[in-house]
Amino acid sequence: MNFKNIAILFLVGTVSLSCNAQNESAQTTRTGSQNPIIFAKGEKITNDNFIGTVWLNNLVQADSLNQYAVGSVTFEPGARTKWHMHPSGQIILALDGVGYYQEKGQSKVILRKGDVIKCSPNIAHWHGASPDMPFIQVAITSRQNGPTVWLQAVKEEEYN
Numbered sequence: 735m736n737f738k739n740i741a742i743l744f745l746v747g748t749v750s751l752s753c754n755a756q757n758e759s760a761q762t763t764r765t766g767s768q769n770p771i772i773f774a775k776g777e778k779i780t781n782d783n784f785i786g787t788v789w790l791n792n793l794v795q796a797d798s799l800n801q802y803a804v805g806s807v808t809f810e811p812g813a814r815t816k817w818h819m820h821p822s823g824q825i826i827l828a829l830d831g832v833g834y835y836q837e838k839g840q841s842k843v844i845l846r847k848g849d850v851i852k853c854s855p856n857i858a859h860w861h862g863a864s865p866d867m868p869f870i871q872v873a874i875t876s877r878q879n880g881p882t883v884w885l886q887a888v889k890e891e892e893y894n
Contacts (some may be wrong), residue, residue, distance in 0.1 A: 786813025814862025822876035833869030
């Protein structure tokens with residue numbers, strides 16, 4: 735088993751333990767479901783690589799020993815990334831709400847809690863919330879071959 739698989743298994747185990755450790759008075763998600771929030775929203779993203787309101791909670795920072803960054807991302811309804819690529823790929827774990835994922839030249843995929851997307855290296859894609867539901871995801875991104883490459887904004891006709 736390679737380091738990438740071990741990291742994914744660790745994260746899935748951590749998420750599972752976090753879910754089980756929540757008590758009945760836990761805060762519920764903004765989607766109105768009774769599922770407890772696993773991770774805090776974090777900080778509002780203020781750069782121009784996103785359309786709409788998005789929060790990021792950096793759970794693991796990549797460093798010289800661990801090239802993986804792990805973040806919980808909360809998209810308000812209609813919010814999304816710009817088109818972008820990850821030189822070493824990315825894994826998206828859908829935690830709550832309804833989201834979208836699309837690779838350049840492919841059909842849009844609807845994401846729901848429990849869905850997993852494996853973004854191949856250097857494939858242009860975008861992801862975010864549906865128009866009327868927030869979406870919460872965990873993104874696992876390797877920085878081994880360089881940082882995210884941001885491209886153009888997603889056009890409204892592409893989003894819709």
